[in-house]
Amino acid sequence: MLYFSKWKTLGIIAAVLFGFLLALPNGVSSDVREKFPESMQRTVNLGLDLQGGAHMLLEVDLTSVLEQALDNELEAVRSAFRDAERLQTEYLRVENGAVVGRIRKAEDVERAMGILNDLSEAIDPTALGSEKTTRVEKVGERDFKVTITEANIEAIQKRTIEQSIEVLRRRIDPTGTTEMTLAREGDDRILLQVPGAKNVGDIKSRINQTANLSFHMVREESNSERAMQLAAQGKLPPGAVYYLQQDSPSGLIIQKRTQITGECLKNSSEGLHPTGGYPIVNFSFNIKCAKIFGELTSRNLGKRFAVVLDKEIITAPRINGAITGGSGFIEGSFTLDSARELSLLLNAGALPAKLIIVEERTVSAELGNDSINAGKIASILGLIGVAIFMWMSYGLRFGTIANLALTINIMLIAAALSLLGATLTLPGIAGIILTIGMAVDANVLIFERIREEAHNGRPPVNAIETGYRLSLAPILDANITTLIAAVTLYFVGSGPIRGFAVTLAIGIVMSVFTAVVVARLMTATWLRSRRPKKLPI
Amino acid sequence: MKDISLVRFLPKEPKIPFIKGRTIAAILSTLAMIASVYLFATKGLNYGIDFTGGTVIEIDTGADPEPDKIRATLAELGFGGGTVQNIAPPPDSGVDHDYVRVGIPLQPETEETGATAQQDALNAVIAGLKDSIGEFNIRNQDVVGSKVSGELREKGILSIVLALTMVLLYIWFRFEWQFGAGAVAALFHDVILTIGVFSLTQIEFNLSIIAAILTIVGYSLNDTVIVYDRIRENLRKFKKMPLPEVLNLSINDTLSRTILTSMTTLLALTALYFLGGDGLRGFSFAMIWGVLVGTYSSIFVASPLLLILKLKRGGKISGEVPAEV
Numbered sequence: 001m002l003y004f005s006k007w008k009t010l011g012i013i014a015a016v017l018f019g020f021l022l023a024l025p026n027g028v029s030s031d032v033r034e035k036f037p038e039s040m041q042r043t044v045n046l047g048l049d050l051q052g053g054a055h056m057l058l059e060v061d062l063t064s065v066l067e068q069a070l071d072n073e074l075e076a077v078r079s080a081f082r083d084a085e086r087l088q089t090e091y092l093r094v095e096n097g098a099v100v101g102r103i104r105k106a107e108d109v110e111r112a113m114g115i116l117n118d119l120s121e122a123i124d125p126t127a128l129g130s131e132k133t134t135r136v137e138k139v140g141e142r143d144f145k146v147t148i149t150e151a152n153i154e155a156i157q158k159r160t161i162e163q164s165i166e167v168l169r170r171r172i173d174p175t176g177t178t179e180m181t182l183a184r185e186g187d188d189r190i191l192l193q194v195p196g197a198k199n200v201g202d203i204k205s206r207i208n209q210t211a212n213l214s215f216h217m218v219r220e221e222s223n224s225e226r227a228m229q230l231a232a233q234g235k236l237p238p239g240a241v242y243y244l245q246q247d248s249p250s251g252l253i254i255q256k257r258t259q260i261t262g263e264c265l266k267n268s269s270e271g272l273h274p275t276g277g278y279p280i281v282n283f284s285f286n287i288k289c290a291k292i293f294g295e296l297t298s299r300n301l302g303k304r305f306a307v308v309l310d311k312e313i314i315t316a317p318r319i320n321g322a323i324t325g326g327s328g329f330i331e332g333s334f335t336l337d338s339a340r341e342l343s344l345l346l347n348a349g350a351l352p353a354k355l356i357i358v359e360e361r362t363v364s365a366e367l368g369n370d371s372i373n374a375g376k377i378a379s380i381l382g383l384i385g386v387a388i389f390m391w392m393s394y395g396l397r398f399g400t401i402a403n404l405a406l407t408i409n410i411m412l413i414a415a416a417l418s419l420l421g422a423t424l425t426l427p428g429i430a431g432i433i434l435t436i437g438m439a440v441d442a443n444v445l446i447f448e449r450i451r452e453e454a455h456n457g458r459p460p461v462n463a464i465e466t467g468y469r470l471s472l473a474p475i476l477d478a479n480i481t482t483l484i485a486a487v488t489l490y491f492v493g494s495g496p497i498r499g500f501a502v503t504l505a506i507g508i509v510m511s512v513f514t515a516v517v518v519a520r521l522m523t524a525t526w527l528r529s530r531r532p533k534k535l536p537i
Numbered sequence: 538m539k540d541i542s543l544v545r546f547l548p549k550e551p552k553i554p555f556i557k558g559r560t561i562a563a564i565l566s567t568l569a570m571i572a573s574v575y576l577f578a579t580k581g582l583n584y585g586i587d588f589t590g591g592t593v594i595e596i597d598t599g600a601d602p603e604p605d606k607i608r609a610t611l612a613e614l615g616f617g618g619g620t621v622q623n624i625a626p627p628p629d630s631g632v633d634h635d636y637v638r639v640g641i642p643l644q645p646e647t648e649e650t651g652a653t654a655q656q657d658a659l660n661a662v663i664a665g666l667k668d669s670i671g672e673f674n675i676r677n678q679d680v681v682g683s684k685v686s687g688e689l690r691e692k693g694i695l696s697i698v699l700a701l702t703m704v705l706l707y708i709w710f711r712f713e714w715q716f717g718a719g720a721v722a723a724l725f726h727d728v729i730l731t732i733g734v735f736s737l738t739q740i741e742f743n744l745s746i747i748a749a750i751l752t753i754v755g756y757s758l759n760d761t762v763i764v765y766d767r768i769r770e771n772l773r774k775f776k777k778m779p780l781p782e783v784l785n786l787s788i789n790d791t792l793s794r795t796i797l798t799s800m801t802t803l804l805a806l807t808a809l810y811f812l813g814g815d816g817l818r819g820f821s822f823a824m825i826w827g828v829l830v831g832t833y834s835s836i837f838v839a840s841p842l843l844l845i846l847k848l849k850r851g852g853k854i855s856g857e858v859p860a861e862v
Contacts, residue, residue: 049816057685059652200678204656356652360659360680367595367676370627374814381812382805389801427745430817433809434752434824437802438759441794444801445763448794474766477711481762482755484703489751492696494689497748504752 004521012521016408022415044417047425047499050372052365053195054203055495058164060188061354065160066097069148073119073134074099077146080115087112090142099146100139109142116146123155157188163352165190170348171206190355200362207355211310211345215260215293216241218304218316221253228253243306245313247333252313254306259296264289268346270339271329279339280329283346290326298322309342361495375429382433383410390440394447397526402443405519409439412510413503422506425499435507442479442515446471450535460535461527468520475516479508551792555836556785559844562837566726573733580736585743586679588693590643590686592659595624595636595676596666602637603670610669611639614661618642627814636676639666646683655680693747697728700751704758712765715846720761723839727757727830734826745820753827756802760795760835767791768840780848784840799832 004012025033026043033041048055074094081087087108092101103112113136122130131151139145148156165182172194173180181193197203219240221227231242231253244251268283285293296305297319306316307330314332334342386406391399413432417424450467458466486508489501586593596602604621611619620640626632641662644654651657659680666673681689701724709717731750735742767787775783803825810821 059684356682357656357680358652358682359685360656360678362675362679363677364675366597366674370630371814371816373630374627374812374817378809378812378817382808385804385808386801389804393797426816427748427820430745430809430813430820430824433805433813434802437805438756438798440801441759441798444794444797448791448797451793452790470770474763477762477766478759481704481707481758482752484707485700485751485755485758488696488700488703489748492692492699493744493748494692495744497744500745500748500752504755 004524009521012517016412016518019408019412019415022418023411026414026418042418042421044414045421045423046368046372047423047428047496048193048195048361048368049363049426049496050368050375050424051195052197052363052368053193054197054200054362055360056192056203056207056357057185057359058190058192058207058355059358060157060161060164060190061356062157062160062188065156065353066148066153069156070094070097070099073146073148076119077101077116080119081112084111084115087115097147101144103142103144106142109138113138113144116144119146123149123152160352161188161190164355167349167351168192168207168355171209171345172203174344174348189358196365197362198365204357206345207357209310209345209351211262211348212308212350213262213265213346214258214308215296216254216256216258216306216308217296217300218306219253219255222304243308243311243313245316252306252316254308254313259292260285260289262346262350264293265346265349266326268343270334270336270343273329273331278331279334279336280331281334281339281343281346282327282329283343284327287326290324293326294322294324298324371426375426375433379429379433379436382436386436386440390443398447401519401522401526402440402447404522405443405514406436406439408518409507409510409514410436412514413506416506416510417503420502420506422502423499424503425496427496427500428503431500431503431507435504435511438482439507439511439514442471442475442511443519445475445478446515446519454535460532463535464523464527468516468523472516475512479512483508551789552785553789553792554785555788556781556841556844559837559841562841566834566838569733570726570729573729573736576733576736580739582732582736582742583739585741586640586643586681586686587744588686588690588742590655590681590683592641592655592662592678592680593638594659594662594678595638597632597636597674597676598670599634599673601634604637606670607637607639607666610665611641611662614665616641616658616662619662624815643681643683643686652682655682689744693744696747697750697754700754701725704754708762708765712769713848715843715848716765716769718846719839719842720758720765722842723761723834724754724757726834726838727753727827730830731823731827735823738822740819740822743819745817746823749820749823749827752824753831756824756828757831757834760798760831761839763794764788764791764835764840768843780844784843788836788840795832795836799828802828 021040022042025036025040033043071094074092077099078092081089081092088104090102090104092099094100103109116136120132120134120136123133124130131149133149133152135147135149137145137147161184165184168190169180169182172178172192179195181191183191185191192207194203219237221231221237221240228250230236231240231251234242236242236253239256240253241256242251242253264285266284266286268281271280271282272278273280284290300319301322302319304316304318306313308314315330317331330342383406387403390402390406393399394402410432413435416422446467449471450463453463453466453470454460483505486501486505490498490505493501602623604623607621608619611617611621619642620638622638622640624636624638626634626636639662641658644658646652646654659678663675701721704724705717705721708720728750731753735746764787767790768784771778771783771787771790775786778786806821806825806828809817810825813821
């Protein structure tokens with residue numbers, strides 16, 4: 001038990017040295033660290049609770065997305081039937097999560113079903129045997145029902161969440177400089193973590209804006225006071241919609257239909273009006289939309305068009321000349337900041353669904369700093385206390401062995417955290433402190449066993465050998481059970497609790513290694529050099 | 538060089554009749570458990586927002602806060618059920634005034650208030666307080682909605698149940714079933730007493746307390762398994778010795794280890810309790826309590842239970858035995 005081959009000894013020393021090298025960058029100031037080679041720059045990742053920052057769990061409103069998908073399907077069916085000659089329906093509407101309708105003439109049914117089936121496309125046209133987007137059913141004589149397939153619902157949800165993540169990334173971090181996390185969590189949530197965030201209110205307002213941009217023609221009715229009154233009451237001619245104007249008590253009646261949406265936008269930036277000198281938002285369209293916009297403006301000279309953002313009219317200028325270059329600017333009552341904010345939002349695009357903050361935890365950098373300091377002081381004092389206690393209990397030799405093992409243990413925890421890229425949280429520090437207390441347990445078990453065996457009359461080498469051999473089973477049993485608790489904690493727990501589980505689990509594994517392997521090597525080396533007649537224990 | 542090892546003063550072969558005290562211990566434990574359950578049923582736990590949902594903000598007004606003024610503002614805003622609490626700054630931060638923690642209970646998420654009810658409440662309170670007490674720094678803000686808090690609650694219970702089950706399986710696999718049952722009974726004992734003490738003190742019960750309880754489970758088990766291991770070994774070694782005596786001998790054999798490990802763990806945890814700052818106080822308190830209860834239960838609950846469960850000798854009991862005695 002106490003004999004270590006040369007290779008084994010070298011292996012153990014190499015492992016400890018490797019741990020030392022990995023842990024070292026954590027122990028020096030950042031100035032010194034910068035002089036290290038790149039492979040030695042890695043330090044323990046500090047959690048948001050220690051460095052300050054914002055953690056938010058956002059829920060994606062998928063129900064409205066699915067409702068929208070059904071509405072789109074309804075529109076698609078309606079326009080396909082309109083394009084097909086003389087195909088008329090008695091009714092066509094969304095009902096119980098499906099598009100339902102009845103064909104007027106029985107002889108048209110066959111043709112209608114064909115059209116409906118053509119509307120159902122493969123979800124992923126590139127994949128062979130991909131499922132269809134909709135399922136078409138014939139109900140009775142002339143009725144039909146179109147539902148969105150499960151697979152398509154899943155695809156829509158996935159796409160919505162992916163798009164949301166992409167839009168959020170561009171909105172919150174347009175320059176890509178902060179180390180933020182944006183990840184899908186569960187079925188309908190997005191986890192957003194911004195380390196070191198200063199202005200949480202700013203982040204939140206960017207999340208909440210939807211930034212749906214569109215251009216509409218203003219209808220003639222807007223000039224009639226009576227029509228405006230009716231519109232305000234919700235009595236609108238078909239195809240028209242009444243939106244309020246920014247910074248104005250009244251609104252305008254505009255055409256619901258639009259061909260120019262946020263997707264047309266190629267780029268947008270804040271700027272100053274070429275003659276007025278007041279802030280404006282410049283925009284340029286992609287080629288396709290530039291053409292449409294050019295035709296629209298040349299056909300409607302002298303008329304007004306409305307720039308609508310999130311169901312609010314920002315501005316409604318008169319068209320003085322055809323805009324064919326595909327670029328222009330939006331005037332409104334902007335400040336430089338609000339113009340910059342708007343162009344940022346337009347560039348990022350619209351969120352495909354509403355996001356609700358269901359959990360928010362933000363910590364200021366000062367509080368994080370206070371926590372690190374408190375944790376450091378508690379760890380160091382805990383460590384010193386335990387070390388003194390071990391020396392007092394086991395005397396200089398065995399006490400030193402236990403304390404060296406403890407120090408190596410903590411160093412290896414730091415090394416493992418750096419290597420794995422695990423995040424150290426405040427509860428994680430608690431886990432380390434707990435490990436400091438418990439790490440000596442394995443050594444205590446061994447030493448007590450040795451003491452017992454020596455007391456039973458065994459010679460020193462034999463007592464130590466037996467002590468190590470007999471304590472192995474209890475050490476493993478005891479630590480495996482704690483490890484089970486730690487692993488359960490990791491998989492079921494959330495957030496900072498996981499940080500605690502990680503340090504605890506790493507601590508357990510490392511403490512078994514240091515007590516059973518490293519401390520044993522130290523004891524064996526000591527035994528061989530001294531060959532004591534009596535154990536100082 | 539002469540070593541002064543304190544372990545020399547620990548008796549090498551203690552003969553404390555622990556097993557004789559099992560009746561008193563059983564009565565004591567039963568009473569404590571009944572008291573805990575009673576407290577839990579009547580007073581309940583002071584759940585934190587992790588489990589109830591709601592909003593907590595900690596602010597620094599730059600001077601000692603005026604809790605009454607803050608309370609009045611909350612009442613005015615319609616958050617009468619809110620809590621206001623002074624928080625002492627950490628010992629060496631150089632800050633000479635208290636911080637203040639403001640808690641707002643979960644706002645109903647109805648159709649009318651919308652799903653953003655918590656965020657709206659947070660904004661209203663921050664704006665309202667800025668009006669009444671002037672500018673302040675927000676040190677942290679936690680907002681947990683009803684859905685998330687419900688999930689955290691479920692996960693919390695699930696993690697404790699799951700951990701206990703896994704542990705039971707492991708011990709069952711490694712020992713006789715009586716050991717598994719005894720260990721889990723001792724764990725339940727510890728968990729119930731911990732919940733009891735949190736009900737008594739009304740210290741906030743949050744996610745980190747769940748972590749603490751799970752660690753107590755791990756620690757107490759550590760202790761129990763060490764004693765069990767020795768029982769198993771002594772059963773093989775002393776084939777003729779009556780079971781109560783084997784149990785007593787095993788507890789005494791491992792006593793010095795139990796004391797030393799408890800001491801070092803308590804030392805580290807005490808440092809954490811006093812110096813780890815406000816965020817870890819409840820957690821370290823739970824752990825200190827857990828170490829004390831866990832040590833007690835491995836001696837007075839887990840081992841005597843083997844007698845009641847009628848542990849049979851022979852069977853699966855194995856393990857390494859020293860060649861000579």
